[in-house]
Each structure stands twice: as C-alpha cells, then as structure tokens.
Amino acid sequence: MTIGVGVVGFGWMGQVHTRSYLRVPHHYSDAPPVTLVAVADDVPGRAAAAAERYGVAGSTLDWHDLLDDPRIQAVSITLPNFLHREVGAAFAAAGKHIWIEKPVGISADDARAVAGPGQVAVGFNYRNAPAVEKAREILREGQIGNVTHARVRLLSDYAAHPDGALSWRFERERGGNGVLGDLGSHGVDLIRYLLGEIDAVFADTAIFVPTRPRPSAATAGHE
Structure with a gap:
C-alpha cells in the first residue's frame, strides 16, 4: 500500500x-x-x-x-x-x-x-523528542514526587530582527494569538502530555518590536 x-x-x-x-x-x-x-x-x-x-x-x-x-x-x-x-x-x-x-x-x-x-x-512535535519521552517516563514512575508547577521557556529568534517583514504571523486577525498561540501552545501541549490538565496559567507578555516594514511580496511566515 x-x-x-x-x-x-x-x-x-x-x-x-x-x-x-x-x-x-x-x-x-x-x-x-x-x-x-x-x-x-x-x-x-x-x-x-x-x-x-x-x-x-x-x-x-x-x-x-x-x-x-x-x-x-x-x-x-x-x-x-x-x-x-x-x-x-x-x-x-x-x-x-x-x-x-x-x-x-x-x-x-x-x-x-x-x-x-x-x-x-x-x-505538536516536541512531545516526540527523546528527552521528553524520558521525562514522561520519570514522572509516571514518581521519581521526583508530585509535580505542582511547570515553567516553559521557548527560545526562538526568527522574529528578533526589527527589520523582519510584517507577515501574517504578527497580525491578530490572520495569525491569532501571536507568540502565545504560535509557541506557547507547544508549552501547553508538553505540560498536558507530561503532567495532565492545567488548572491555571500565569504569564507576562510584551511587544518588543512595535513596528515592522510591510513586505513587498509574499512571505513564508518566518521571514
């Protein structure tokens, strides 16, 4: 087949x-x-x-x-x-x-x-990383006790340069919830995969690049 x-x-x-x-x-x-x-x-x-x-x-x-x-x-x-x-x-x-x-x-x-x-x-491909699978095994076996809090940090620099074009990813009407939907959703998936359902979320948000140049042609989202 x-x-x-x-x-x-x-x-x-x-x-x-x-x-x-x-x-x-x-x-x-x-x-x-x-x-x-x-x-x-x-x-x-x-x-x-x-x-x-x-x-x-x-x-x-x-x-x-x-x-x-x-x-x-x-x-x-x-x-x-x-x-x-x-x-x-x-x-x-x-x-x-x-x-x-x-x-x-x-x-x-x-x-x-x-x-x-x-x-x-x-x-949500991060859950298949070998380190994550090992962490899931450790948690399920209770090796570190009862986990009550989880902190997620995702380091990505594709949007760091201020001259990066204003693609659909940065517009709420077309991109949705910005970095929370783009990268934060990975964090939510990882926590649910490792620990189960989430009771509460705490986060600080900020806009580091307030304006961007508009592209003159189609972009690929991460450009």
Whole structure:
C-alpha cells in the first residue's frame, strides 16, 4: 500500500513537511511507501518550483484541486492560521487524513470545525523528542514526587530582527494569538502530555518590536 500525500501551502512549514515525508523511509524502513502527489500554493510559481525541487508529481494554484483527487489519502495543511478552518474543514469533509499546523485556526470553534471521518493530527512535535519521552517516563514512575508547577521557556529568534517583514504571523486577525498561540501552545501541549490538565496559567507578555516594514511580496511566515 502506498500513501498518497498532498501539501497545501508551501511557505516555511510546507517545506519542512515535504522534506519530512521524503525522509520517512530513512527512519521507518517498515512504513508504507509515501508518494508526494501534489502541492498547492496560491503564490504564482511557488508550487511549481516546489514540485520540481522536491520531485512532487503535480502542482496547482488552487487547493480545491486536491480535494477530490483519489490518489491523495493524507494532506498537510501548512497555510497561515486564519485559513486553517476553511481548508481543514473542507479536507475533513472530503474524508482525507489531515496533518495540520498549530494553532488549528484562530479560535477553539475553528479547531472543532476541522473534524471528519479521517484522522486529524496537529503539529505538536516536541512531545516526540527523546528527552521528553524520558521525562514522561520519570514522572509516571514518581521519581521526583508530585509535580505542582511547570515553567516553559521557548527560545526562538526568527522574529528578533526589527527589520523582519510584517507577515501574517504578527497580525491578530490572520495569525491569532501571536507568540502565545504560535509557541506557547507547544508549552501547553508538553505540560498536558507530561503532567495532565492545567488548572491555571500565569504569564507576562510584551511587544518588543512595535513596528515592522510591510513586505513587498509574499512571505513564508518566518521571514
């Protein structure tokens, strides 16, 4: 059995997902073969260039073209956050298995809308790191007693430079909850994975770069 995959959105995360699919046989030799069937991106030339670079069979400007493609069983949705609900719900209704980047939309209602007969997985990949798995084992065995507090620090510099372009990621209407939704959600997932449900959250927030230059062309989200 071969698993046919489509990728919707080919910015930074779309490239990460595509490279990961290509590496599946390197890490899981007994897994079914994965075939990259098509990539969709509405930025002219981006999907075609991606298909040529990564050996994807087809490309299109319109993600709707992938909905009814019988060769595609699973799809990665790596679009800007505000598009996740519309696209995710459509592929869920089409019966596709979905790997969708977090957060799944702008709100909890958006996330609930992305449901269908297929499996839906969200990109909380940090829980699979060997160190995290070891920490889970230690906690489950009670080696450090009853844990009542957890502190999360995620260090990332992709948005540190003040000349970085004002992409959708920095706009609440399109990006959602900013760094809390982008990186803080990883922290929430890790705590739930390691310790269980969260009773209360305390956090300090600040805007370190109040203004950014507007891009002259499409960005990849982390640019």
